[in-house]
Amino acid sequence: MLKIVRYVLQDIIRSRIIIAYTLILLAASFGLFNLGGDVSKGLIGLLSLIMLVVPLVCLIFGTIHFYNSYEFIELLASQPLKRRTILLGEFLGVAGALCGALLLGIGLPVLLYAAGATGFTLLAVGVVLTLVFVALAFLGAVATRDKARGVGMAMLIWFYFALLHGGLMLLIMFAFEDYPLEKPTMAMIALNPIDLGRVVVLLQMDVSALMGYTGALMKDLLGTASGISSAAGILLLWILIPLGLALWIFRRKDL
Template identity: 55%
Template sequence: MKKIVKYVIVDILRNKIVIAYTAFLLVMSLSVFNLEDNASKGLLSLLNVILLIVPLVSIVFSTIYMYNSSEFIELLVSQPLRRKTIWLSLFSGLTVALSLSFFIGAGIPILLYQPTGTGIMMLTAGILLSVIFVAIALLASVTTRDKAKGIGKVILLWLYFALLFDGLVLFLLFQFADYPLEKAMVGVSALNPVDLSRILILLQMDVSALMGYTGAIFRNFFGTQSGITIAFLVLVLWFVVPLWLSLRKFRSKDL
């Protein structure tokens, strides 16, 4: 397992797209912190970049990598290795490589300019988003044989999580304005890891005006500290469940 993980990590870190991704995050992070007179404002500006770019790169790159590695996976399956070991090794290699890329690009500037609880929370949320969207990418690639369909599926998922979800929430609120939807909205917010990550960071910063409707309800319903804990646990579930489903599918898949 260690050899497979090491091979995947080295292979990904040498990839031009990953190098460009790291460089982009590094340039953006340093620019944001140097342009803002306040490090906290810099974090807020960087938050929007992280919530859009990290999920996009993680899900699309991981999906393409899995399709391009199909022959390598078939070779591994033909060896006396358990499918569970192969799948978890690929997942570990992808998550470590993309998390390391995020840490170098955004994590180091965050720790240099804002080494506070909020900075560490943003770093944690970024790494969790990397892991979550790698897990979703693995599930998409193992359930869809056609590469074009698989990539199309993950791009649509990213659009839903990053852009469409908030619009759908507002639509529901306007449609059912006469009904008490507060408790339901707490459950709805758990359906989007990007929204949960934003809530997690903004609860730590305690910036009420920027939390959005779901974030404000989350804080009012659970309180700040309990809200952070629950959001974190739901984010963990967001990568455990897709990984488990993809592993189950891979075990029974005819390659």
């Protein structure tokens, strides 16, 4: 499997897209830290960037990469290799490359300007989101053979998690305005890895005081060691479930 990972990594780096991604992240985060004037503003800017750009890039890049290496995957499948090894190798290669780009592109500026708990939480959330959305991209790509449909699906997934989910939450909240909504809201937040990551980071920042009673509840849930591990657990599920589903489909698939 390590061989596959290495091969995928080499292939990705040769394509130079990942280098462009790294450079863009670097430029954006240095820009945010220098323009905003103070560190917390820079971090908030970075948070928005990570919440929008990282999922999009992971989904599109993961999907396209999967389709482009279809022939290579077919070749591997003809060898005495388990399907699981092939897909996990591909996944680790892609996710590893994207995580590396993120750690360089955002980790370096964070280390220089905001080396604190908030900065590192932000980075960790970025890495986890990368894993989640590469897994989702693979799920989409495995499910359909047609590249156009696959990319469309990736876009839809991004659109749902980045925008629609929040809109739906607002709709539901308006519909059930008269009921206590703290716990349902938190459950709905857990249904979206982007929102969950955002709240975890915001709770580290002092804006958490604005969140009033709900924020206090959330902080009770997530601020403690057990809370952080439960959030990490939920995010881990967000990696494992799509990846497991993708494996399940890939194993039964007629390539």
